[in-house]
Amino acid sequence: MNEKKPTRDVYEAVADPTRRKLLQLLADVEESPLNELTIHFEIGRTAVSKHLAILKEAGLVTSRKVGRETRFKLNASPLKEIQDWVAFYNKFWRARLSRLNQLLEEEEE
Structure with a gap:
């Protein structure tokens, strides 16, 4: 198994309220595409995507491509x-x- 070591501190990743809300949203579903996550915020898709990237760098979120869509999943460990x-x-x-x-x-x- 080839797992990447997180490149960002988990404390730093959860310090932002937007990222905490993203984690909470992902905890309620198996996985979710970016557009479904974005509707819960008053910020744009690009900003939500940047927050997800930070969570991914901390190992808190995984993603997979399904066609043109990227789906995100919580990794709570x-x-x-x-x-x-x-x-x-x-x-x-x-x-x-x-x-x-x-x-x-x-x-x-």
Whole structure:
């Protein structure tokens, strides 16, 4: 299997609200052509295409040609990196809040 290594950081790719919306739209369907994605935005087809290119560079989107049309599909596996990063801080804050709660309870006694 010849997989390309992503050339763009996944955090950078999801930093933009338009790209996050594209990911959300692609999560709801098997795959979608550019023209069907474009109707959800107030920006042009070229701008949507550029956002998709960034998502593709991060490995979050794959594409395939069907005739003259390019269809895009979500590849959510790179999002695991973000999930793991958020999980670390979730654990961090749960521990801190638990300790604060414990201190407050001790103070009430």
